[in-house]
Amino acid sequence: MSSSLKEYIKRNSERVDRALDRFLPSASTKPSAIHRAMRYSLFAGGKRLRPILAIAAAEACGGRASRALAVASAVECIHTYSLIHDDLPCMDDDDFRRGKPTSHKVFGEGMAVLAGDALLTIAFEIAAASRPTSRYAQADFVRELARASGSLFLVAGQAADLEGEGKKISHAQLRFIHERKTSALLTCAMRLGAMSANAAPAQLHAVTQAGHNLGMAFQVIDDILDATKTTEELGKTAGKDEKFHKATYPSILGMKRAREEANRFTLAAHRAIRSLGACAFRLKQLSDYLLIRQC
Ligand code: GRG
Numbered sequence: 001m002s003s004s005l006k007e008y009i010k011r012n013s014e015r016v017d018r019a020l021d022r023f024l025p026s027a028s029t030k031p032s033a034i035h036r037a038m039r040y041s042l043f044a045g046g047k048r049l050r051p052i053l054a055i056a057a058a059e060a061c062g063g064r065a066s067r068a069l070a071v072a073s074a075v076e077c078i079h080t081y082s083l084i085h086d087d088l089p090c091m092d093d094d095d096f097r098r099g100k101p102t103s104h105k106v107f108g109e110g111m112a113v114l115a116g117d118a119l120l121t122i123a124f125e126i127a128a129a130s131r132p133t134s135r136y137a138q139a140d141f142v143r144e145l146a147r148a149s150g151s152l153f154l155v156a157g158q159a160a161d162l163e164g165e166g167k168k169i170s171h172a173q174l175r176f177i178h179e180r181k182t183s184a185l186l187t188c189a190m191r192l193g194a195m196s197a198n199a200a201p202a203q204l205h206a207v208t209q210a211g212h213n214l215g216m217a218f219q220v221i222d223d224i225l226d227a228t229k230t231t232e233e234l235g236k237t238a239g240k241d242e243k244f245h246k247a248t249y250p251s252i253l254g255m256k257r258a259r260e261e262a263n264r265f266t267l268a269a270h271r272a273i274r275s276l277g278a279c280a281f282r283l284k285q286l287s288d289y290l291l292i293r294q295c
Helices: 003-023 032-042 049-060 065-087 103-107 109-128 138-149 154-164 171-196 201-228 249-253 255-274 278-292
Strands: none
Touching: 003 049, 003 065, 003 278, 032 065, 032 103, 032 109, 049 065, 049 171, 049 201, 049 278, 065 103, 065 109, 065 138, 065 154, 065 171, 103 109, 109 138, 138 154, 138 171, 154 171, 171 201, 171 249, 201 249, 201 255, 201 278, 249 255, 255 278
C-alpha cells in the first residue's frame, strides 16, 4: 500500500473514531454495562473499511469527509452490531473478533444481544442527524440504512446463510448470500457517502455499481483469507469455513477461480469508479488495496 493511502486510511479512521466517540453515550452513562459493551466492540480495532469507503465516495462526488461522518459512523454501528450478533452461540458461535474476546465472552450473552440491539438502533439516530442536501432529506439517509440492514439485505443474507448450513449450495446461492450479507452494507456505506455529498443521479448510480462489485470482491477475498491465514493474522478465528463445511468461493470454485472472480469484480468496480472522474482516485486506490489485503 502506498504511504499516502496508508496516511489517508489512518487519518480517516481517527476521524471516524472521534465521531463515534461523540455520538455514543459515555461508558459511565447508566446503565454502564450496556454502554461499556457497545464501546468495547465498536472500539475493538475494526478496519473501519465501510466508513472510509463512505468518505471516499463522498469525495468522489465532490463532497467533504466532514459531511460524511454521521452516515459513515451510522454504518459502522450497524456493521458492529451484526458482528456481535453473528458471534453469538446461537449463530456462528465465535470467541474471537477484532483481535479480542467476543462481546458475549466478556459481558455475557444477554448483554451482548443488547449491545447489538443498541448499536443497531443508535445507527438510525446518528443517520437522522446527518445534514440534508438539496437532493436528499434526512429520511432518505434513514431509509437507505434501514433497507440495507433489514430482511431484504443484511438479515436476508444471514438468514439464507443459516438455512444453508450443512447443505450443499450452488454458486448462485452463495452469490445470493454474499450480495446481501456483505455487499449490501458496503454499497449502502458508499451510497450514503455520495448522498451526503449531494450526488447527482448518474454519480449515485456509478457509486452503487462500484459498491456492489467491491463488496463482492471483498467477500471473495475474505473467503480466501479465511482458508489461508492464521487467527493471529486475521484477528478473528481462521479456518472456520472449512472446519464447519461452509460453502465459500474457494470451496465451490477452487482457489484459482476464486481469485479470478475477485479480479473480475474489482475490474467491474474500476469501470464504475472511472466514470466518476479524477475526484475518485482514493476510491480507485482503496479498491486496489481490497484485492491485495492480507487481513
Ligand atoms: C447478525 C443480522 C446479522 C448479520 C451478520 C456480518 C455478518 C452478518 C456476519 C459475519 C461473518 C461474515 C463472513 C460477514 C461477511 C462480512 C464480513 C467479511 C465482515 C467482516 O468485515 P471486516 O473484515 O471486519 O471489515 P472489521 O472487524 O475489520 O470491521
